Amino acid sequence: MHYKDIVMPYTFRSSRAYVSLCVVAAACTLMVGALPAIAAQTDEPAPARTVDQVDHLFGVTLHDPYRWMEGAHNAEFQQWLAAQGDYTRAKLDALPTLKFWQQDLQKINGTTVVHRSQRYVDGSLFFIREEAQGNGTLMVREANGAERVLLDPATLAGDGGHASITLFVPSPDGSKVAVDIDHGGNEVTRMEVLDVKSGKPTGDAVEPVWGEFGAEWLPDGSGFAYTQMAPPAQRTNGDPLQDMRLRFHRLGTPSASDPILLRAGKGEGVNPSFTMSSNRFPDVQFRTDSRWAIAEEQGAQIEQRYCVTMQTEAIKPGATWHCIADFDDEIVDADIHGNTLYLVSTRTRSNGELLALDLSRPDASLKDAHPILSLQDDEMIVDSNLDDTQMIAPARDALYVKVVRNGIDSIRRIDYRTDKVENVPMPFPGSAALFHADDNQDGFVLGLRSWTTPPKFWRYDPSTRSLRSLGQDEASPADYSMIEATETELVSKDGTHVPLTIVHRKDVALDGSHRAIVFGYGSYGMSIVPSFRPVRLEWVKNGNIFAYAHVRGGGEKGEAWHKAGKGPNKHKGVEDFVAAVARLSELGYSRPERTALISGSAGGLLLGGAVVGYPSRFGAAVFMVSLLNPVRLLQEPNGANQMGEMGDPSKAADFPWMLAMDPYQQIHPHTAYPAMMLDVGLNDSRVAPWETGKFAARLRAANTSGRPVWIRTDAHGGHGIQASLGAEAAEYADVFAFLDAQLPVTATHP
Structure with missing residues (x-):
């Protein structure tokens, strides 16, 4: 599943790097709509074996009967999972509308050419x-x-x-x-x-x-710094994403002799002036127009730590770094031009504040930084998505800043000499699919899109104050002029108003007859922003609804919105997600029994919470490479990195709310659960497949509804990143055919 244009769940915030053809469409729509829902599944695979594993943690007794599935290279679990995948594949292949969706989506993606990362x-x-x-x-x-x-x-x-x-x-x-x-x-x-x-x-x-860490070139191109994974024997608890080290490679020299500049954890290469815990990642930036280097200690949380030193020193082991911002300072991005360090802070302004600090001052510190950009109350410069965009982008001619208001992006130009701020005219309202500047070039490159408009790309020329097309505008593979997006709100359980985007046909009948999908995420302060996805638009074109719930835990309303759905507040995002189903029904787009919830990765906590807490409020759920057992987070490869967002289950203060948001541990026996399909990539390095296996096995044993719980496996898939547009089309075809079979009655109009 391509998540990149919505969020890339469970990611690392690297600042450089940081997812049959009918003759007429009407006949297809009527054919899909006339199918009855499959109400029960009577031939599920044999139940997974159980082991009476009991833990006593902080005064709580936990039963974990499927603990045996955990661990890397677990041959028994891998064999069990392969059998699950084979079973689901056979079931999917027998679904009445699968061939329709396969041919429709392959045709759409088969004609698509995407340009990105310009x-x-x-x-x-x-x-x-x-x-x-x-x-x-x-x-x-x-x-x-x-x-x-x-x-x-x-x-x-x-x-x-x-x-x-x-x-x-x-x-x-x-x-x-x-x-x-x-x-x-x-x-x-x-x-x-x-x-x-x-x-x-x-x-x-x-x-x-x-794969999210790129080369950081020296200004003269003679070498680059890079963040390398530790050798297996040097990884804390065997976790491949711990104990990384920043090294420097001089072109033409053996990489084995590359010196370690910074290191996470303990051991050879640790720099006393810039130590960091093993679950963090060291990174560095060099700028052609500055003598300074800025190093970053980062992880899977929005706040980062920043230190500076001279570039000539930064490429030497044992350099002395001057640390400007720690995690508690709530700095979410930083960049540099000349002697000025630019920082984005959320400490005093939840929606982000742009600060400037003169590094030439003796003992320059964060308290000396001052704001340089006035913003309206609802404007944000916090990191809103994980597309190929920068928040602050130093070019040769000026500093460019991406400002977000109500999900629409604008660009501000700040003159280095005068601090004069100008608005760059935007060609149309949309969200940035691309925003990037280099300090050895004037201007920037920009890509914009909306829910129904393909990305278009430009290069901004400051000498003419104009945007020039790159000639790479993405053509729509089909006519979607009959589709529009409606922005509204839902009212959550506690009375909070939550944004809701509903993508639908313009001629939609508000009679509750349509199948609907609601997508949500709600982690890491990442926002769901407008994105053009033809496969989803095909779902809508055929008379269905695709909605996006901007739940708490995301960043749509700044860092305060993130914190309102994080940690002990995780249940608030779940309540928002479920309330979206009721809102679609209230407005006449669908009915709860015709609505499916979809999420994945860290969004698995959102979706899993909805399934175990509100199983009768919607008709089906589709999980994508999901985190579902956070009290076992530290047994996950990549688990320690997630503590900044998820909490630490080994701490008495964190454990109670981590248990409360653990879908696996909150499964209730003798309960009627909705239909579910759980997608898992067998090469996933971020969320181990055993999380899906444990959840599915326990839920089947508890389920009294007779509705299916299928595990779909992808032998070549990783963490939600498909190898091609064709693979993406195949996955969505499976999802849509599954929902056709499980959600009763869809749209009947042509």
């Missing part, structure tokens, strides 16, 4: 071109307009066509590009340097690198 460097445009069956090809467009392939991962030997590019970073002069290549579908990459002129590898390569 970087403009020294007259050349670097970008990823993604087509139906490809894995994303790295391209370059020269100054004369000629385009050529730099790297097509499908051509790499020994990968069976499953290699993909997770990230690329051109050198400051555009002569080289460092590419993160995922060869196994698990986001663990090999970073290779390509010579742009020849398209051939230079021989410089480092590994293993987590």
Whole structure:
């Protein structure tokens, strides 16, 4: 499932890096709508075995009968999961509307060409071109307009066509590009340097690198810093995402001799002036127009820690770092130009405040920083999504800042010399699919989209104060002019008004007859922003509803909105999610029994909470690579990294509310649960598949409704990132066919 345009759940906030054809459509709609719902499932797989595992934690007795499923390389569980996948595949293949959705969505995605991750460097445009069956090809467009392939991962030997590019970073002069290549579908990459002129590898390569961390080039392009995963024997509790180290590679030298600049945890390479816990990640930024380097200690939470030193010192082991902001200072982003450090703070303003600090002052500290941008009360500069966008973007000519208001993005230009603020005229109201600037180039590149408008891309030229098209505007693969988005609100259990986006046909009959999907997420302060997804629009085009609940725990109303649905407040987001179902019914779009909830990753806590707490309030649920057992968080690979958002189950203060939001532990016996499908990627490095297995097995044993609980497996899938648009279409076809079968009566209009 491609999540990138909504949120990339359970991610790391790397500041550079940081998812049959009918003759006429009316006949298809009527055919889908006439199908009866499948009310019960009588041939589920044999129940999973149980073991009487009992824990006594902080005065609470916990039963965990499926603990045996946990652990890496668990042959018994892997065999059980494979059987589940085979069973579900057979059931899905027998669904009446599957072939319709497969052909419809493959046709839509088969004609789609996506351009993304555009970087403009020294007259050349670097970008990823993604087509139906490809894995994303790295391209370059020269100054004369000629385009050529730099790297097509499908051509790499020994990968069976499953290699993909997770990230690329051109050198400051555009002569080289460092590419993160995922060869196994698990986001663990090999970073290779390509010579742009020849398209051939230079021989410089480092590994293993987590796929969200790119190269940070020195201004002269002679080398780069990179965040490397620790060797297996040096990982705390065997967790591959602990004990990372920041290293420096000089081009043309053996990578084995790359010095360690910073290190998380303990051991060789720890810098006394900038120590960090093992579950954090070190990163660094170099800027061509500054003598300073800024290092970052980051993790899966919105606040980060920032320290500075001279660039000449930063590439030496044992450099002395001057730390400006700690986690308690609530700084969520930082960048640098000349001697000025720019910081985004949420400490005194929940919606974000832009500060400037003069590093040339002796002993400069955060208390010396001052605000430089006036904002209206409802304007935000907090990180609102995980697309390829920056919050603050230093270019050569000025600082550019992305400001969000009611889900619509605007760009402010701040002159370095005068601090004069100007609004950059936007071509149409939308959200940024791309916003990026480099400090050795004037202006920025921008991509905008809406719920029903494909992305369009420009480069801003400050000399003419105009946006020039990149010529990469994404064409809509079908006519969606009959669809619109309605922005409204729901009223949650405690009276809070929560934004709700409803995507529907303009001619929708408000008679409650339509099937509906409600998507929510509610973690890490990440917002659900307008996004153009043809596969979802096909669901709507065929007479259904797709709604987005902007629940607490996200960032739609600033950091206060995030905190209102975080930790002990997690149940508030669940209440918001369930209230969205009632709101759709109240407005006449659907009825609860015709409405499905969908979420995944950290959103599994949201969806799982709805399933176990309010099982009769909706008709079905679809889980995507979901976190479902947070009291076992520290047994997860990547679990320790999540404590900043999820809490620490080993602490008496955190355990009670972590238990309260644990869907697996909150399953009630002898309860009628809705129909469910749980999707799991077998190469997932962020949420272990055993979370899905345990939840599904326990829920089946408790379920009295007779409704299905299916586990869909993807042998090549990772954490919600499909290898191609074709794979995305196949997954959505399964989801839509499942919901056709489980939700009674859909739209009947042509």
